């Protein structure tokens with residue numbers, strides 16, 4: 001049995017926290033279709049579930065009644081977060097726990113006519129898991145989206161629609177900040193540099209450049225800062241997107257951030273722009289792109305890609 005699971009099962013017997021106010025109530029399944037899928041069912045059967053991926057979460061597939069489900073168990077320790085998740089916590093106050101707490105609201109905010117969201121079934125705060133219905137569709141491993149104008153157009157409509165709703169705060173539903181965005185980003189970047197990039201002169205020089213950029217966002221929208229193809233599932237021929245399935249990183253943040261990242265994952269942004277602009281003009285990324293790309297660059301200190309080519313790759317918007 002994987003060690004995380006032993007831990008999960010062992011915790012099952014742990015007493016409830018005495019400070020009831022600090023622990024959100026365990027979710028009960030209200031939809032009749034999902035009756036029978038509860039903590040006891042999961043506990044009794046988890047050893048037979050199929051482990052389909054281990055990354056930020058341990059992701060399992062299982063069948064209950066006539067339906068297929070996806071169980072995600074938080075797997076990154078809050079004491080040893082990767083640079084990306086640590087930065088998301090510092091800048092937005094968002095953690096795996098707050099994302100799980102707010103999942104119902106996030107899904108409501110993501111309601112749109114272009115790409116469906118995986119259907120939420122239940123969650124457990126005590127056991128740090130969340131269950132969705134499995135969306136029929138194909139997994140795609142690379143960050144870059146499969147080619148195809150329809151897919152780019154559909155993605156553009158989806159993100160344009162979500163970006164058309166704007167807010168005067170960054171953070172998340174329960175933790176709203178109205179000022180200090182750039183300062184928080186600079187703090188996160190300098191801490192990541194100190195920890196992971198101390199010996200890179202190119203990184204120090206680049207930081208010296210971006211820290212003077214005037215990025216001041218005029219408003220914020222719901223964004224996925226690490227948007228890439230593997231956060232979605234696709235139709236059989238990889239010509240359209242069936243659903244968004246990963247909600248861990250959604251935060252209220254600057255639209256320019258998400259657009260600077262998605263630009264790197266699309267071969268031809270023309271169709272994306274057409275779809276996006278059904279909802280409003282695409283923000284100008286000039287004067288913003290370098291700031292957000294540099295943050296994303298810092299978050300992968302293991303591969304140590306060439307900084308100059310990362311920053312100039314696939315500039316399309």
Ligand SMILES: Nc1ncnc2c1ncn2[C@@H]1O[C@H](COP(=O)(O)OP(=O)(O)O)[C@@H](O)[C@H]1O
Pocket residue numbers: 052053054055056057058059070072118119132133134135136137138139140230231232233245246247
């Ligand atoms: N509700 C779902 N329906 C179908 N497939 C899913 C669902 N949730 C996750 N998956 C599959 O599992 C993979 C990993 O899930 P994800 O939420 O992205 O976890 P992580 O980012 O921790 O790896 C996805 O790329 C997708 O292929």
Ligand SMILES: [Mg+2]
Pocket residue numbers: 230231246
């Ligand atoms: Mg993912």
